[in-house]
Amino acid sequence: MKEFNPSKPNNDLSFLPPDTSKTETVQILKQESKASAAIAELKGIAHIIPNQAILINAIVLQEAKDSSEIENIITTKDDLYKAVSSTVTKITPATKEVMFYREALYIGFQKVKQRGILSINDIIEIQKILIKNDAGIRTTQGTALVNDKTNEVIYTPPQSCDVIQRLLKNFVEYLNDEETSLVKMAVLHYQFETIHPFYDGNGRTGRIVNMLYLILKGYLDIPILYLSSYIIKNKSLYYELLLGVTKDNNWEKWILYILTGIEQTAKETIVKIKSIRELLEKTIETVKEKASKIYSKELVETLFVNPYCKVEFITKSVNVERKAASRYLHQLEEIGVLKSYKIGKENIFINTELIELLKQ
Template identity: 25%
Template sequence: MRRGLTGTYEYSIAGGDTCQAFVPLPLPPRPALSLDADLQERLNAAHLALGRLDGLSLLMPETSVLLYSYVRKEAVMSSRIEGTQSSLADLLIYEADGAPGSPLDDVREVSCYVAALEHGRDRMRQGMPLCTRLMNDMHRRLMTQGRGRGKAPGELRRTQNWIGGASAASASFVPPPPHRLEHCLSDLERFINDQPERHPSLVKAAMAHLQFETIHPYLDGNGRLGRLLIPLILVSEGVLREPLLYLSLYFKSCRNDYYDLLQAVREHGDWESWLSFFATAVQVAAMQAVEMTLAITRLFTVDGARIRREARADEDALRLHHALFSRPVARRVDITAFNGQDAAAIDRGARVLTGLGLLRTVFGTAGEPIYVYTAYLDLLNREAP
């Protein structure tokens, strides 16, 4: 449905240029959403895929394994949209106090994404609603290190920004002026928390994400934080127990459609087309997460059986293999903390796993060995199952 312009334009100044900044109307849209049979079917399919993902996470022997890996994979993909070059291996080695193979600012930026998501999840578990204050706290952690660290972490912007183009005058989109941000975010916060009315969980996540991207309240990091809001909303809604759904890969692969649909909502009020795209993204991402979960479980089972068969069930190797299932890149101290193995036992197990081609060793900045479960890392690095 085309509702017409979903906001108002105001004159603003950016970089000495006069421009027209877009101020979105509060959610929900008016007239109300028109969920025809096709769109409802897409939303139902997305909900079904989310249910499978959430249910499968309960069957995992250790849910934290999946969460640890998927959070970091999403951090890499989301940051790549913003131009970083770091890989999942770079991030995990960096977290293990090693020396990443990509620029340090890149991998620090990705690490901050992990910290921001974990902070948001933990604060919500403590009873804090998803609100502007929490967004600011997450943004502060998101921008602590890396290329955005000097751009007012945790603070709403005080200057006009724009998207696309060399200047605001030639930009593809100009978000609200700074003096409008608090009001816009207050409206968004009320919508997320079911005021004035409740909306289905997926619809809420889709509309809140787009509205946040339209407001663009920070000097930098808006795209990453906007993508983080999606799994957190689904957790707050009880759709997922853990924030296991990540859409960055799908958005990256359909980047032009993504931006075109955002603009179509602003200019024409076509929320239904955006919801259809979003529902498909959720369905695809959830199905990929399910396939990845099954693949990880199969890998652990197959490799464990191989250790028992070819290494005569070597106890040190089996214990190390189990530890690396939880942390596919780990130092000796990490493994000891996990299962109590001492350095000698870890080294013995590492020799066995290396001989089977399951393990490689890299060395950190202080020369400390870092053990890498290669097949597991290769699996996580795949962009689609």
């Protein structure tokens, strides 16, 4: 193997797939079995909440926040939910970045559901939504990954536009072929981050591609498993193992890291979904018992799809006039289901128990 030089462009990056003797070891196959079982349970458990928008909104927002945090874009959950609910006019730059991630993921999700493939152009569009510019795939030399503290070059990705295009073509062909495995997702994630095709937003784009792969290959029906919280907890190891594949062809440690992340994250998400379901059922019983005249399934579900709720959301979901919707929300506050506060001239009603659950 050639000696690794971090300052030398990695124009010799191999096409996919890699040597199976490196990616199908006994350890890897055992861990893939555990990860597959966990994600299969997650897929099934997701359906205990009939209104899937509740899960998509809650868990996509968590992923958007965590994935952006890996790039040192920090925002709070409260800021995010206010922004989603359009309850604020001034949104912080960090919150905007997270909202762009959410938008990019939704658009990618719609594309793979409609067409059953993910193209280079789709990936470019996802990155464009994230970054909000038209720079696209790198065409000029000079991109390198450096240590923030020491300014030392850690890795130099391929620099030639032709090489990047060829690698991306191979990437999407491998992604869309008939082979299906969680190991393959780990391989794809390494390859995308190592190609580093864009000037900015590669990490976030790559993490969205992970999710879209799970949808494409039927592991999940909706985008509810994300590795970003796991990566945050193990961030230095993430970068160390990525580089370990490039330097030492050490696929096993990298793949085991990703498969362990899938297993752990799936189990954590299962617990969260069960908690959301329990809170939903408890809220339904409370409203039936203490405000039976206004109870409807649509009303309660709206409070879970929009933890920061306002009159317009109720008028649309329950099909009542503004005056009635306002009365409903105040009644729900009186029985302890919601808590209101004023932003400008508008009252916002918070599903505080759900917010606390989602923050955990």
